Amino acid sequence: MSGRLRGKRCLITAAGAGIGRESALACAREGALVLATDIDAQALASLAAESGSIQTQVLDVTRPEDIDAFVSAQCAFDVLFNCAGYVHQGSILDCDRDAWRRSFAINVDAMYSLCRAVLPGMLAQGRGSIINMSSVASSIKGVPNRFAYSTTKAAVIGLSKAIAADFVTQGVRCNAICPGTIKTPSLSERVAALGGDQEAVWKSFIERQPMGRLGDPKEIAALVVYLASDESSFTTGQTHIIDGGWSN
Known part of the structure; x- marks a missing residue:
């Protein structure tokens, strides 16, 4: 462990599997105290067993009241990684209103709720890094049969840039990660x-x-560690494409 995140408190959603899990483990290895959340209690228990620096909490990110109660009971976070997401398959003609609303509830509304909940603590301590999961399948590149997903992930880029612009002078950074196929x-x-x-x-x-x-989830986790660390202190409002050249 090199201690790149030593002393930082990191909140990571969808940490039970995939990119979220590898990011939680990577941040813990670099010295962070990680609070990992997911809706899968069994997956969280397995994750916590791998590292003494990872605490876990079951959290449904589509429930704003649960997010507010959870964050208000915590000390301020230095890092928020919004990793929870949902992929709807199909074009606009395959996307009924329920699928449309679910896509936004998980991919956009949850980020809004979490960012809004953790920002006051970050601003009070004068520092913070928010990392939002977007996708190459968004405003970066049109992908067939990803209508709702691409729309929400484009919204994530706008959300991230807006937060970055609003708080750039107050020590809080916000960036989006746009992976390819992982x-x-x-x-x-x-x-x-x-x-x-x-x-x-x-x-x-x-x-x-x-x-x-x-791509391998560990490759995305490495970028998460960089954006969470002070090494990226001059980086905010950016879309970080990590897609093996797919969008070239």
């Missing part, structure tokens, strides 16, 4: 849900990556 449990579940020839589906994902492979 091999996570969530992606595996979506592939399985599609049915049919799953080997062909995986092959199509890999073939659209110029590097000839999918």
Whole structure:
């Protein structure tokens, strides 16, 4: 451990699996005290067993009242990583109002609630880094059958830039991460849900990556650590593309 995040308190959502889990572990290895949240209590228990620097709390990020109660019971955070997300499959014609509302509730509204809840503590201590999960499938690159997802992830970029501009003189930074296709449990579940020839589906994902492979959650976690650390103290309001050259 090099201690790049020593003394920092980090709040991470969707930490039970994939990018959130690897980010929680990476931040803990760098000396942070991590408070990891998810809706999956069993996944959180498994995560906590891997590191004594990770505390866990079941939290449904679609419930603003739960977020407010949770954050008000905590000391101020130095880092917030909004990792929770939902991927709806289909075009606008496949996206009914319930799917539209669910996409915004998880991908945008939850970030609004969490950012609004943690910002007062960050401002009081004069420092903080907010990291929001966006996607290359947004305003960066049009992707077929990702209508609702792409729309919400474009909104995340706007949300992040607005927060960065509003608080740039008060010590709080805000950045968005835009990954390409990352091999996570969530992606595996979506592939399985599609049915049919799953080997062909995986092959199509890999073939659209110029590097000839999918990304690893650990590679995104490394970027999270950088944005959480003081090494990125001159970086705010940016969209950090990490997609293996897919959007080139």
